[in-house]
Amino acid sequence: MTKPQSWEARADEYSLYGFTDLPSVHKRGAVVLTHGEGPYVVDVNGRRYLDANSGLWNMVAGFDHKGLAEAAKAQYDRFPGYHAFFGRLSDQTVMLSEKLVEVSPFERGKVFYTNSGSEANDTMVKMLWFLHASEGNPQRRKILTRWNAYHGVTVVSASMTGKPYNEVFGLPLPGFIHLTCPHYWRYGQEGETEDQFTARLARELEDTIQREGADTIAGFFAEPVMGAGGVIPPSQGYFQAVLPILRKYDIPMISDEVICGFGRTGNTWGCQTYGFTPDAIISSKNLTAGLFPMGAVILGGDLSDRVQAAVERIEEFPHGFTASGHPVGCAIALKAIDVVMNEGLADNVRRLAPRLEAGLRAIMERSDNIGELRGVGFMWALEAVRDKATKTPFDAHLSVSERIANTCTDLGLICRPLGQSIVLCPPFILTESQMDEIFDKLEQALRKVFAEVA
Numbered sequence: 001m002t003k004p005q006s007w008e009a010r011a012d013e014y015s016l017y018g019f020t021d022l023p024s025v026h027k028r029g030a031v032v033l034t035h036g037e038g039p040y041v042v043d044v045n046g047r048r049y050l051d052a053n054s055g056l057w058n059m060v061a062g063f064d065h066k067g068l069a070e071a072a073k074a075q076y077d078r079f080p081g082y083h084a085f086f087g088r089l090s091d092q093t094v095m096l097s098e099k100l101v102e103v104s105p106f107e108r109g110k111v112f113y114t115n116s117g118s119e120a121n122d123t124m125v126k127m128l129w130f131l132h133a134s135e136g137n138p139q140r141r142k143i144l145t146r147w148n149a150y151h152g153v154t155v156v157s158a159s160m161t162g163k164p165y166n167e168v169f170g171l172p173l174p175g176f177i178h179l180t181c182p183h184y185w186r187y188g189q190e191g192e193t194e195d196q197f198t199a200r201l202a203r204e205l206e207d208t209i210q211r212e213g214a215d216t217i218a219g220f221f222a223e224p225v226m227g228a229g230g231v232i233p234p235s236q237g238y239f240q241a242v243l244p245i246l247r248k249y250d251i252p253m254i255s256d257e258v259i260c261g262f263g264r265t266g267n268t269w270g271c272q273t274y275g276f277t278p279d280a281i282i283s284s285k286n287l288t289a290g291l292f293p294m295g296a297v298i299l300g301g302d303l304s305d306r307v308q309a310a311v312e313r314i315e316e317f318p319h320g321f322t323a324s325g326h327p328v329g330c331a332i333a334l335k336a337i338d339v340v341m342n343e344g345l346a347d348n349v350r351r352l353a354p355r356l357e358a359g360l361r362a363i364m365e366r367s368d369n370i371g372e373l374r375g376v377g378f379m380w381a382l383e384a385v386r387d388k389a390t391k392t393p394f395d396a397h398l399s400v401s402e403r404i405a406n407t408c409t410d411l412g413l414i415c416r417p418l419g420q421s422i423v424l425c426p427p428f429i430l431t432e433s434q435m436d437e438i439f440d441k442l443e444q445a446l447r448k449v450f451a452e453v454a
Contacts, residue, residue: 006029008029008030011032012025015030017030023399036062036064037062037063038062038063039051039426039434049412049413049414050413051414051427052425052426052438053416054427057259057286057379058284058289059290060263060345060427060428061289061339061427067335068332071334072328072331074331075327075328076328079327080327081326082325083324083325089325090327091327093327093330095334096325097111099334099337103341104300105271105272105277105281105300106277106298107301111296111297112297112299112324113324114284114321115323116284116293116294117151117152117256117283117284118152119152119157119295120284120297121156121254122152122154122157123297124219125143127299127319128140128219135310139216143159143175143177143221144221145177145179146180147180147181148226149162149178149181149226150227158172159172162181179204179205179208182232184236198236201235201238202241206245209245217249218252219252220246221256221282222242222253223256223258223260224257224260225259225270227425230419231375231421231425232381240275243276252280252303253279257269257271257281259285259286260273260379261286262283262286263349263378263428265376267377277300279302280297280298280300280303281297282295282296282298283295283296283298286340287337289332289339292326292328292333294330294332340428346428348428352378353376355435356378356380357380362439363382366443369388370388370446379424380425382421382424384401384404384420384421384422394453401417401418401419401422404445405422411444415442422442426438
């Protein structure tokens with residue numbers, strides 16, 4: 001058997017692609033990358049692409065930040081690996097836990113580490129089940145999330161994810177309940193104001209709690225802005241409407257900040273951007289600026305006390321991962337937090353976010369086939385439509401967003417297709433000239449594709 005020779009053929013022969021449009025890859029081949037330069041990545045053929053997707057939302061300091069690489073190298077030299085079992089953990093792990101509680105919205109709390117956001121959400125569900133059972137309420141196991149939400153790919157976190165593609169795995173599991181997606185532009189009823197839409201979703205939440213029984217519900221999980229759902233900010237006043245209902249029925253509210261956390265929305269946490277305080281926060285992605293696989297469950301004071309009491313009753317928390325609290329990951333995370341918060345990256349997001357919004361809005365207004373611009377901070381989506389007035393989408397077989405993304409790639413710009421949207425979530429180091437490059441190449445791609453399909 002002759003082995004494939006090209007990088008693209010070798011990738012196709014030996015790789016099982018995840019979340020990948022296979023017709024595109026079969027036609028165009030994979031893009032095999034060798035290194036990065038600031039917000040750009042470079043492929044095996046020497047071609048540079050401005051990555052307006054920050055890798056997968058997470059490479060917020062770009063692809064060659066020397067300080068982050070040096071922090072990793074120094075920790076590998078000093079103490080290259082350990083676990084956090086049996087009461088033994090690295091000094092970096094202790095320092096990171098202190099830092100995460102310090103920068104959280106909580107006055108006090110505790111942190112538990114995982115290898116990803118998926119595992120952190122999975123862990124949080126197990127914590128809630130464990131906690132409620134310990135408190136004499138083992139029936140409190142149902143989890144509330146929303147349609148179009150994305151919380152991960154483990155069996156539990158995929159059950160929380162409100163996406164139809166999980167049906168191929170026979171998911172969601174029983175007991176995972178999905179409420180209406182808070183996307184007013186798409187799901188608001190005719191004649192319904194945004195405030196009325198929010199009130200309807202709040203009534204739906206309370207009706208669901210009463211129908212299912214508050215004493216059967218373990219918790220409510222929500223992203224401040226739905227990321228992989230297509231960058232969907234909540235409707236006006238959404239969290240202020242739902243949080244009192246959750247408090248009324250003693251249902252913990254978990255803010256999934258895997259994407260929003262550490263600056264993406266313009267504040268350290270998305271919950272700060274939208275003015276609410278949850279009971280716990282799920283963090284990952286920006287936590288290590290993409291340089292190390294890590295997730296964290298950050299418990300606020302009340303949940304910390306209750307989980308700790310449950311642990312004390314059986315003398316351990318029987319859960320963990322080999323690489324939980326990995327010293328190198330923690331050292332990188334400490335440096336990443338410092339880079340984002342103290343080296344001007346968060347300031348750059350706040351400074352340039354209005355310019356990013358204005359440039360994208362101008363593109364939308366010049367196009368007959370962009371129905372909505374939505375987002376906040378450095379996370380935005382443009383929704384493609386066949387008819388702007390009626391919000392009618394393109395036929396699915398046209399794969400419009402995939403075609404736009406592929407055309408952008410041909411022009412040297414990486415963006416992400418999600419449904420019929422094009423998502424842009426650039427690194428926090430983006431400059432004004434690089435932003436202009438995004439605008440120019442994106443608009444070229446939109447014009448080309450819409451001329452073909454409209």
